[in-house]
Amino acid sequence: MADLESLIAAKIPGPRTGIEIRKSICTICDPTTQCGLDCYVKDGRIIKVEGSLEHPQNRGTLCAKGAAQRQWVYHKDRLLHPAKRVGPRGSGQMVPISWEEALSTIANNLVRLRDSYGPESIVFYCGYPKHPRPFLKRLAHQFGSPNFCTESSTCFTAMAMAWQLAFGDMAGPDLPRTKCLMIWTGNPAHARPLAARGIKEARDKGVILIVVDPRLSPTAALADLHLKLRPGTDGALALAMAHVIIEEGLYDLEFVARWTRGFEEFRAYAAQFSPPTAEGITGVPASLIAEAARLYATTKPAALMTSAAPVVQNTNGLQNQRAAVCLVALTGNFDVPGGNVVAPSAWLEVSGAGFITREHEFAQSRPWSDMAPRIGAERFPVWTELFDQAQSMALTRQLETDSPYPLRGLVAFGMNHRMWPEPSRLLRAMEKLEFIVDVDLFATDTSRYADIVLPASSSVERSELRAYPQKYVVFTQPAIPPLGDSRPDIDIIFSLAAQLGLDDPLLNPSESPYRSAVDSSCTETRPDGAPDCISAYEAALDWILAPSGLTIDELKKHPGGMFVPNPLPVEFRKYEKQGFGTPSGKAEFVSSVLEKYADRPGHDPLPVYREPALSPVSAPEEAARYPFILGTGTRLPMFIHSRTFRLSWTRCLRPAPAADLHPDDAARLGIASGDLIEISTSLGAIQVKANITSMACPGVVHMFHDYPEADVNSLISADYLDPVSGFPGYKALLCQVRKVSQA
Amino acid sequence: MGEIGTTTSYVIQHDTESCIGCYACVVACMDQNDVEIEESPALWRQVYTLESKVGPQWRIQYFSLACLHCADAPCLLACPTGAINKSLTTGAVVVQSELCIGCRSCSMACPFGVPRFGKTGTMQKCHLCHVRVESGLQPACVRVCPTGALRFGNPNQLGFETGQRRASQLVEAANSANKAGSTAGI
Numbered sequence: 001m002a003d004l005e006s007l008i009a010a011k012i013p014g015p016r017t018g019i020e021i022r023k024s025i026c027t028i029c030d031p032t033t034q035c036g037l038d039c040y041v042k043d044g045r046i047i048k049v050e051g052s053l054e055h056p057q058n059r060g061t062l063c064a065k066g067a068a069q070r071q072w073v074y075h076k077d078r079l080l081h082p083a084k085r086v087g088p089r090g091s092g093q094m095v096p097i098s099w100e101e102a103l104s105t106i107a108n109n110l111v112r113l114r115d116s117y118g119p120e121s122i123v124f125y126c127g128y129p130k131h132p133r134p135f136l137k138r139l140a141h142q143f144g145s146p147n148f149c150t151e152s153s154t155c156f157t158a159m160a161m162a163w164q165l166a167f168g169d170m171a172g173p174d175l176p177r178t179k180c181l182m183i184w185t186g187n188p189a190h191a192r193p194l195a196a197r198g199i200k201e202a203r204d205k206g207v208i209l210i211v212v213d214p215r216l217s218p219t220a221a222l223a224d225l226h227l228k229l230r231p232g233t234d235g236a237l238a239l240a241m242a243h244v245i246i247e248e249g250l251y252d253l254e255f256v257a258r259w260t261r262g263f264e265e266f267r268a269y270a271a272q273f274s275p276p277t278a279e280g281i282t283g284v285p286a287s288l289i290a291e292a293a294r295l296y297a298t299t300k301p302a303a304l305m306t307s308a309a310p311v312v313q314n315t316n317g318l319q320n321q322r323a324a325v326c327l328v329a330l331t332g333n334f335d336v337p338g339g340n341v342v343a344p345s346a347w348l349e350v351s352g353a354g355f356i357t358r359e360h361e362f363a364q365s366r367p368w369s370d371m372a373p374r375i376g377a378e379r380f381p382v383w384t385e386l387f388d389q390a391q392s393m394a395l396t397r398q399l400e401t402d403s404p405y406p407l408r409g410l411v412a413f414g415m416n417h418r419m420w421p422e423p424s425r426l427l428r429a430m431e432k433l434e435f436i437v438d439v440d441l442f443a444t445d446t447s448r449y450a451d452i453v454l455p456a457s458s459s460v461e462r463s464e465l466r467a468y469p470q471k472y473v474v475f476t477q478p479a480i481p482p483l484g485d486s487r488p489d490i491d492i493i494f495s496l497a498a499q500l501g502l503d504d505p506l507l508n509p510s511e512s513p514y515r516s517a518v519d520s521s522c523t524e525t526r527p528d529g530a531p532d533c534i535s536a537y538e539a540a541l542d543w544i545l546a547p548s549g550l551t552i553d554e555l556k557k558h559p560g561g562m563f564v565p566n567p568l569p570v571e572f573r574k575y576e577k578q579g580f581g582t583p584s585g586k587a588e589f590v591s592s593v594l595e596k597y598a599d600r601p602g603h604d605p606l607p608v609y610r611e612p613a614l615s616p617v618s619a620p621e622e623a624a625r626y627p628f629i630l631g632t633g634t635r636l637p638m639f640i641h642s643r644t645f646r647l648s649w650t651r652c653l654r655p656a657p658a659a660d661l662h663p664d665d666a667a668r669l670g671i672a673s674g675d676l677i678e679i680s681t682s683l684g685a686i687q688v689k690a691n692i693t694s695m696a697c698p699g700v701v702h703m704f705h706d707y708p709e710a711d712v713n714s715l716i717s718a719d720y721l722d723p724v725s726g727f728p729g730y731k732a733l734l735c736q737v738r739k740v741s742q743a
Numbered sequence: 744m745g746e747i748g749t750t751t752s753y754v755i756q757h758d759t760e761s762c763i764g765c766y767a768c769v770v771a772c773m774d775q776n777d778v779e780i781e782e783s784p785a786l787w788r789q790v791y792t793l794e795s796k797v798g799p800q801w802r803i804q805y806f807s808l809a810c811l812h813c814a815d816a817p818c819l820l821a822c823p824t825g826a827i828n829k830s831l832t833t834g835a836v837v838v839q840s841e842l843c844i845g846c847r848s849c850s851m852a853c854p855f856g857v858p859r860f861g862k863t864g865t866m867q868k869c870h871l872c873h874v875r876v877e878s879g880l881q882p883a884c885v886r887v888c889p890t891g892a893l894r895f896g897n898p899n900q901l902g903f904e905t906g907q908r909r910a911s912q913l914v915e916a917a918n919s920a921n922k923a924g925s926t927a928g929i
Contacts, residue, residue, distance in 0.1 A: 002874050010874030011775065048774055050886060061889040067770035189763035193889035196763050200890060216801055218763040637765040649773045652784045653766050663794075663801075694794050694801035 011040055011048045018042055022479035023052060023560035025466060026066040027129040027459040029640040032350055033057070033192055034466045035066055036560060037459075039479040046070055046460065046480060052560055056470035058194045064638040064650055071647040072458065073483070077442045079455035080484025089431070092448040099485065099495075102452050106411075107499040109435040109451075110143070113409045119144025120372035121407050125392065126150045127414035128643070130348050131464045132489040134363040134544070135507070136413060137388075139493050141364070142504045146371035147407070149392035151419060153376075156349070157387050158312035158725035162321035164386055165591045166329060168581020171340035172352065172469075173303035175199075178338040180208040180299035182292075184234070184324050186307035189218035190637040208299055210292050212237065212324075213310070214697035215634065225292050229282040231631050231700060232314040232732030235609035237289065238323035240278030242270040244293035245330055251297065252332025259575060260329055261582075262590025262606070269606050281609075281617075297331050301338030304328050309633065315613040315729035317722050322591075322607035329587040335573050342574060346467040347544075354471035354567025355548035362506065362544050364388055372405060380726040382593060382603070391726040396420060396718045399429035408432065411496075413439045413456070413489055416642055417446045418706050421716035421728045422683070439492060442646065445708050455486035462488035463534065465541055465555070474561030475541070475552055494533035506540045594724075602723035612732040613720065622734050626681060628665075629700040630735035632712045642706035657710040658689040660702040661737070666692045674743030679703060681715040681735045689743075701737055705730070752814060752834030753871060754898045755882055757807045758905075761892035764805035766790055768884035768893055772809065775872065775883035785859040787869045788884055807893060809869035809884070810857045812836045818849035818858060826866070835871035 004016065013019040019042045025034045026049075036055025040048040049069040053060040065072075082102035087093025097105075113121055124140035124147060126133050133150060140148040163170040173181060175198055188195040196219070203209055203222055211223035212234065220226045229237055245251050246267050256263050275286035282289075296302050304327065311321045333339030343352030347359055368374070375398050376391025377384045383391050399407055410433050420426045430436070430449060438450035447453045461482040465475050482488070487495075497507035538552045545551065549566065579585035583592035590605045597603040602610070611618035615629070638650040645651055659679060661671060671677060673692045678685050679701055688703065688710045696702050703712040713730075720729045772778065772788040780786065788809035795802050812829075816836045819827045826842035827849060829835070838849075845864035850856075858866045872882035876895075880886070885895040894901055 002877060006874050007878070010872070010878075012874065012878045012880070050771075050883075058889075060886060062767055062771065062887050063889065064766040064770045067767050067774055067887055070774060190765060193763060193765045193767065196765075197890045200761065216803060218803070218805075221803060637763075637767075638770075648780055649770050649778075650766075652780050652786070653769065693792070693803070694796075695803055 008042075013040055019047065022477075024460040024476050024479045025464075025474065026062070026069060027131070027464075028065045028069070028072060028643055029063075030129045032469075033194065034468075035062055035194060036474075037062075037066065037069065039069075039460055041479060044480060046073060055561060056472050057468050061194060063193045064653070065640060065644050068644065068647045068649040069460070071649050072644070073460055073480075075442065075646060077646060078483055078486070079440060079443055079447075079453060080486060081455060082485065083453045085451050085453075089449045090427070092443065094453060099487075102454060103495055103499045106437055106452055106496065110409060110411070110500065113435060114144065117406055117408050118372065120146055120405060122409035122411065123147045123149065123375070123390075123395065123407055125410065125412040125415050127412075127416060127419075128641070129414070129459070131466070132413055132493060133348070134359050135490055135493045135540070136411075137363040138365045138504070138507055139497055139502070141366040141371065142497070142502045142507060143500065144366075144371065146368060146374045147390045149375065149390040149395070152387070152389060153392040154313070154419060154727055154730075156308035157383065157389075158318050158722065158727045159306050159308055159321055161318060161383065161386055161725055162306070162312070162325050164581070165322060165382075165588065165593055166325050166582075167334060167342075167587050169342045170351070171328070171334060171342045173305045174301075174338050174341045175202060175303065178202070178207060178301055178303040180210070180296060180302035181305060182210040182212070182296050182302065183219060183223075183305045184212040185310040186305060187213065187215075187217035187219045187635060191307075191635040193637065208295055210296060214631070214700060215702070216695050225288060225295065227284045227288060227292055228697065229284050231629055231697065232316065232320070232612035232615060232729070233282040233609075234311050234314075235316060235320035235323040235607060236273055236278045236281040237284060238320070238327060239270045239273035239607070239609055240275050240282075240289050241293035241296070241327060242266070242323070242330055243273050243278075244275060244290045245297045245327070246270060248294070250294065251330045255332035255334075256330065259580070259586050261584045261586040261588045261592070265606055266326065266589035269608070273609070296327065301336055302331060302333050303339050304333070310731060312722070312725060312727055313633065313730040314727075314732050315720060315722050316602070316610040317727055317729070317731075318725040319602070319604065319607045319609065323609065326589055326607060329589065334587065335575060337572055341570065341572065343469075343570065344568065346548075347465060348467070350467045350469060352469045352471075352570075353467035353473065354564040355467070355473070355550060356568070357544045357548055358546060359544055360388070362540070365504070375407070376726060378404065380724070381597060383725050385593065393420065393721055393726040393728065396422070396426045396429050399426075399432050402432075406432070408434045410436045412437065412446075412450075414441075415446050416444065416706065417449075418642070418708075418711055418713055420718065421713050421720055421730070422718035423711060423713055425718050439489060441486075444642070454492055455484060456492070457482040457486045457488045461486070462490070463537070464490070465545075468561075471564045471567040472561050473550060473555065473564055474558070475555035477556070477559045490537050491533040494536050506543055507536075509536050509539065600723065612729055614729075614733040616734070619734065622682070626734035626736045628735050628737050629697075630679065630681065630712075630715065630733050631697075631700050631702050632716070632730045633705045634702050636704055639704065645707070656689045657686075657704070657707040658691040659704075659737075660691050660693050660696040662696040662698040662700070663692055663694055664698050665696075665737075666690065669737065669739060671737075671739050672743065676740040676743075678738050678740050679712070679715070679735050680738075681733065683715050683717060686710040686712060686715065687740055690739075701735055752812065752898065753876060753896060754812060754901065755809065755871065755885060756894045756896075756898070756901050758892045758894070759804050759806055761890045762790075762805040762807060763890055763892075764790060764792060764803075765889060767887045767889060768807050771883045771887035772869070775875075778867075779861055783861075785861045785867060787859060787867065807884070808855065810836060810871070811855060812871055817852035817854065821848040821852035823848060830871075830873050833871055833873045833876050835873035835876070837870045837873060838866050838868060840865045840867065
């Protein structure tokens, strides 16, 4: 047996070494992951992390980002003290201040702006992670502002919108029971590695896999059929598949006759998209389109896996996504075992966790009619109707024009201005803001523009509630105390509510007439003397959890999480009892909601296919100067937006900003891996390294986003948006590529 | 697996068919071993991307490689100070950095390019997480792998398990063919 020194060096947990395992979760990425984390703690410091074996989400595994947790938590750039700006905006010149001064400055400014311009003049924004969102939204509305917005202005919601317009509800693929899985579009291998195993296992069991993706991703490589289409042409492909399914009589006649609206119009429109026509548009061979259509339609049951970004981040993305989900209606695979199943939403965008909560009532604490119209309400009425947030892609123009009313304050949790296309235009427009607060873990480019910067704590330093589709739930406990003077985001929100004197028994219990019943406050203190809002937070969570039968007290007994006792049973074909959640009560090929706005560009009630606004077909003159398709934001396994650029363990895996180019294009242009290339659009140019890989789509340049030194979003116009969803067309525009110098 | 205390050799085996090129193994190793990479990345485990063409069809495969803990390790033979030894309990080839003079003979001898050199110039490399193994735990890379592409154990046992999986795939394929009316054998 090894000596004690070797055991400690090898980080063996146990009483001998004094290394204790404390449970937490990772929130470095936040689309429904939150892997269970075992933190190896010695002398109050995390010395290693591992995936929690018992956690059904990740079953002991992690991704490259989660495995780099220690570099995330202990990075030298961690903000440790509140600070106020002393130099010009953007200079990053800040001096540390106390929490008391920070909170009172914020409250005084917010109240001043409310008195001068109205509460709607304050924008409340939440990036990652997502757990503060219901609390920040409640804070915003209690303050009187309707303008709560998040990165969901560019991700996920448009996909959900396509489902809601068609069926009234999102419906996820029932992977364990399906016989045919069509992934349109996604690469779980790099975006959610914990899901990759499930797909491989399904494949090994004989489940047919169809993948629609311009790239030869590891997920596409597993597929029986890989439909490698030109970016942004998904609508034409879907309509061609519908064409085959209808022409060959492969659709579910009964479901279509009894439960759908607008089939005849849809049939007539799809008739225009024969497989050869679609081949001309998409580049996918006609025979492959037909084969995929037949397989999906005749394999029972079949499921469609849609995802948050690749299809909907196009200027015609919403309609393209609608066309794809229409195939579920056509084949009757809605709310059936092995098809796409509707499950009630539990908490923070996770559905099917086996319980329901009062999250919506908690967050939507005031009706919209009580407040001014949201940012983006006029430009994106359908998105505004379907989602309980403001569409932040309209922020730039509202700041520039002060129309319909001025915006003068910003309270941001984890904001990255590079998320917006034409980021420098947003920064210029933000000069109109009289007061900016930014909360973050690290000093970022965006926090340099804030007047007050507040230090947040990471997931291992705080408590949060999370739900999982495996019918699992966790209320985490801090594995280590907050670093420096950093505080959990939730604490900051509660402290702000108290400082603002909001009359809200859930966010500001000290003001509550129900105080004796609630018995919580922010007057407890942590060991370092800072106020501790944990009991107020727990009381609010208990309020939210009331319909579930779960309590925080019970959850605290299981810091690594627990399976939901008595999970809500899964019911299928709910539509037979209650219809669909659409205005017509049916699944809609022709959308009732879009009919209301049919005179607006792009708001066709049918899922009309249009080319991306900048494509070789729609803009041939532009394409003559900019012959490549530029696609941005495709996931790399070691990065999630800008979050892990500063971690050397992940950064070393792809050290320089680089764009993926296909070998055929590289050969034609004489470019080798490592060469410096310039990517340009009519808005500007960036210089990056070339990474030659057959994963790239021929004719496409794939550039990862958010590099301050090579910001690809600076090449995209702020108005390059889907007219219905407001989503930027990140995935397809036009660019030129030229070699600058050899590696 | 063999019992601790006998001369057993363990290996970490990589299945390229299951590997999705996510790099979790690379980072988990860095986390376990506090690998420093600020100046010159000295990754103990590396994932290589291999792209090839089969007719018109491109194929991308990933290979995760660290030390192979050879039964007859060239690095061990090449080392002039005896800094490299084979663990009797796990078969791991382990370097004692306090005996290493940084001559790089091991690096020249290793056919797989495994030895790495950090700030101090002494050799560092994968040690099979042999202390973890002796404590009944898996190597960090194996433990983290989302798809189970990395497996750990006795090479004969791992070989047997691979054969078993392939045998069942072959038989299932034959069963489907026979059900479909074909008279083809395996």
